[in-house]
Amino acid sequence: MLARPADPRLRGSALRRIAAATGGGYIASMLTQLANPSVFLRWSGAALPFLAAAAAVLLAVGLSMAWFLAPADYQQGETVRIMFLHVPAAWLALGFYAIMAASALGTLVWRHPLADVSQKAAAPIGAGFALICLVTGALWGKPMWGAYWVWDARLTSVLVLFLMYCGILALWRTIEDPSRAARAVSILTLVGSVNLPIIKFSVDWWNTLHQPASVLRPGGPAIHPSMLYPLLVMAAAFALIAVTLHLAGMRTEILRRRVRTLSLLEAERLDRQAA
Amino acid sequence: MDLGPHAFFILAAYAATAAILAALILRAALDHRAQVRALAELEARGARRRSDVTPGAPAAAGWSG
Numbered sequence: 001m002l003a004r005p006a007d008p009r010l011r012g013s014a015l016r017r018i019a020a021a022t023g024g025g026y027i028a029s030m031l032t033q034l035a036n037p038s039v040f041l042r043w044s045g046a047a048l049p050f051l052a053a054a055a056a057v058l059l060a061v062g063l064s065m066a067w068f069l070a071p072a073d074y075q076q077g078e079t080v081r082i083m084f085l086h087v088p089a090a091w092l093a094l095g096f097y098a099i100m101a102a103s104a105l106g107t108l109v110w111r112h113p114l115a116d117v118s119q120k121a122a123a124p125i126g127a128g129f130a131l132i133c134l135v136t137g138a139l140w141g142k143p144m145w146g147a148y149w150v151w152d153a154r155l156t157s158v159l160v161l162f163l164m165y166c167g168i169l170a171l172w173r174t175i176e177d178p179s180r181a182a183r184a185v186s187i188l189t190l191v192g193s194v195n196l197p198i199i200k201f202s203v204d205w206w207n208t209l210h211q212p213a214s215v216l217r218p219g220g221p222a223i224h225p226s227m228l229y230p231l232l233v234m235a236a237a238f239a240l241i242a243v244t245l246h247l248a249g250m251r252t253e254i255l256r257r258r259v260r261t262l263s264l265l266e267a268e269r270l271d272r273q274a275a
Numbered sequence: 276m277d278l279g280p281h282a283f284f285i286l287a288a289y290a291a292t293a294a295i296l297a298a299l300i301l302r303a304a305l306d307h308r309a310q311v312r313a314l315a316e317l318e319a320r321g322a323r324r325r326s327d328v329t330p331g332a333p334a335a336a337g338w339s340g
Contacts, residue, residue, distance in 0.1 A: 067276070078278045082288045089292070128299045132292050139288040143281040241296065248303050255310035262314070262322040269322075 035114045037254050044247045051247065055240035062237040065230035073227075080227070082140040087215070088235035089132035092242050093161060094196060096126030099246075100168070101193040104186035114250070116182035117257075119189065120172055121249030125242050127165035134162060145209055153202035154210035157195060164192040178257060 066084035073080035106115025138148040175181035203212045
């Protein structure tokens with residue numbers, strides 16, 4: 001395995017050489033440029049207010065549709081309104097784990113520092129949406145199934161996902177050096193990604209109390225458009241909130257690393273002065 | 276709007292979601308503010324990155340930590 005270049009400038013140029021060698025061409029070099037931390041801080045700072053505003057507007061529209069346009073379900077009654085929170089939260093909990101797994105590849109294969117930053121910023125957001133999924137699922141399960149919790153394959157695998165998020169968050173805090181922490185977390189994240197297909201297909205592979213997929217399934221959605229459209233708008237709103245938080249978290253993490261670097265340099269300077 | 280006999284579960288789900296999202300947003304805002312403040316304090320004490328203080332050093336193309 002190649003050693004991580006000591007000079008950060010070499011890492012950037014190495015990435016550009018890889019992009020050129022793999023024939024990525026213009027798009028790859030543009031992505032490389034956008035992933036430069038200083039450039040990232042500039043464009044993400046400009047994009048954040050628009051993303052936050054769009055998320056707020058979409059959430060307001062989605063909630064209005066979920067509460068005032070979507071009808072009560074013929075079997076579940078009004079409790080179906082929990083679906084507009086539960087399903088988008090489940091998608092995002094899975095999606096953010098996939099983002100962490102892709103970033104883990106970025107850390108281990110391309111050794112790009114922004115991949116470390118993306119991984120670290122995604123973890124609390126994914127954990128938050130996994131928790132929303134579990135809590136709203138329990139509150140939906142009690143009136144419909146008669147139990148807040150059952151140890152069926154779908155529920156258990158989502159609980160494992162939440163625990164994976166917690167373990168990853170703990171591991172980030174355990175190792176002080178961010179680069180070493182990122183490599184350890186990357187391995188744990190990639191091992192944990194085995195759980196993603198298990199969650200998705202658990203309702204097909206085992207007999208579960210949880211219903212099978214109704215939206216993302218072969219043959220198209222099985223939900224009536226009067227419920228499907230509010231669900232999709234709520235999912236888009238949650239996704240925008242999550243992306244906004246992710247970009248904001250990445251910016252904060254870059255600042256944290258600058259603070260760490262400057263603190264170390266200041267300590268070195270004080271040591272030299274004292275000597 | 277009449278939420279029927281399961282109103283508690285519906286409202287609790289929305290309240291829990293709002294609380295978790297609010298916690299995520301608050302955590303992000305407080306963390307960002309703390310890092311900005313720490314960076315400002317360090318820079319006020321004269322702390323600079325090597326690339327900022329070495330004359331003729333090329334601008335960092337990659338990591339700017």
